[in-house]
Amino acid sequence: MKKGILKSLTGMALTGILAISLAGCGTTEKEAKAKTGLAGLQDKGKIVVGMMAATPPYEFHSVEGGKDEIVGSDIKLLDEVSKDLGVKYEIKDMDFDGLLVALQAGKIDMIVSAISPTEEREKNADFTNVYYKDRHVMIVRKSELDKFKSNDSLKKARIAAIKSSVQEKIVEKEFPNAELKLLGKSTELAMDLAANKVDAVLVDRPTATLLVKSNPSLAKTELLFDDDTAGAAIAMPNGTDKEVMDKINKTIERTKPEYEKWLTDAMGKVKQN
Template sequence: MKTTHKLKKFFLTLTILIISIASITLLPLGLTGCGQTSKIDKTNNTKSNSSTTENTSSTNPNKTNTATSSINSSEISNKVEQIKKSGVLVLGTSADYPPYEFHKIINGKDEIIGFDVDIAREIASDLGVKLKIKDMKFEGLLPSLQTGKIDIIIAGMTPSQERKKAVDFSRNYYQAEQKFLVRKSDSNKFKSIDDLKSLNIGVQKSTIQEKIAKTKIQCANVVSLGKITDLVLQLKSKKIDGIILEGPVATAYANSSDDLEVANINLGKEDGVAIAIKKGQAKLLDSINNTLERLIKNNKISNFIVNSTKLAEDN
């Protein structure tokens, strides 16, 4: 009897011990589970409280969104005012692209000129401000626009779908054919795009011409550089076989160099060129488009192109 009692007591103690161990073992899991639930609940509660605060602070449940929209609208409308207040419109360009934009010594001073610059001056004039030009490599233009270092880009830029994801564009103000600049001694070698197969093709980095070389020319070895002038040096030293350029640019370089010529190859027309601005600046975009419409209507852009081409030929 005594032995039986001891056995019962032993099994009771053992059972209690097992239950205790199981409880201790499961405790962290329970805590973890509670912790996770608590974290989710806390997040949900915070969101709920935030929503409640928004709703109770106004009869309009979208007060916070409206406020954000107001701030954004204010920033959009203020860009034109900011430019007018500063008295300066900052143009970003890559001045190695005659007759669009290029360097020329005028009265002993290095000036950036071209029909893009003429257009920029008209835009600045319509805004009642002066024009400041920042010259940089083409691939640096979009980042500079995004960070606010420049206000607009006018640089013979094609408004591709990829670029439209990052910036807003004006209406197109010019459209040109794509041409192939070669050494004059090689010009008879090139009659069609098939003749460019497996050649060393020069293009400016991050341009529509780079895309053409990579997608339309079979087995091309594409040489992408930041400056057209560097590509021309590569062409003259026979490191590349030719350069894809817009028609007016190719013609300008050919006319300014006795050993270069534009090959008789049809590489197609581009989608046109436009002016880029930071996304959301609607009033600035309207002002730019109004200026462009006036210039196109009055045939001013055509005159700018003729004059700039003549200046580029004399360069």
């Protein structure tokens, strides 16, 4: 009789342990899924965003009343993205060519820096829908504007572009015999051009407008170029949860009509600094 009771109690104990074990497994799987989804992101409460904050009007430092803050049209977009995701954000300011490396290493959660999805970049990151697209223009010294009126006039010139940018690829394709100089920031491009260290620089049109306004010795040519990308998008880690990506894409579609206005407002703010 005692044996039967003992056997029964033992069986009940094992059943309880198994039930607890299975319940624990279910919870673990649910938690693991949440960590990669929107719920997990919201539970974390904050995203770390990488950008090169030296590309006005998209993202740049503005000092007002002794306070240094990063502003620009991409910041306006980031405000909306973080709000819709239900998280706060922290910005890590770094050179453009270090952004994808930081994303792959898990040091940042996304890149918001007017970055375009290229075939090479798409191997190392997932990209959202495009939120902006523009053309690129060659800038030269104003005193040499008449000298550079065609692509042929630049075929063996010294041309500068941002390292790892789409402009770098354009120069390599359109001017294979040119001397290409790669720099980290658009302001450095303007400085080198003004100092006669290069003959021309290639940037997107909004950036060109600001560089020329800030540097009276420079001028935009009529040489315009298109890249083979869809335009600027947000870069996310490979394998980003679909729910998170869909949420960001909805924000992009909702704010697309406003982006041009944000860009214009940002250009106005640059003029004041």
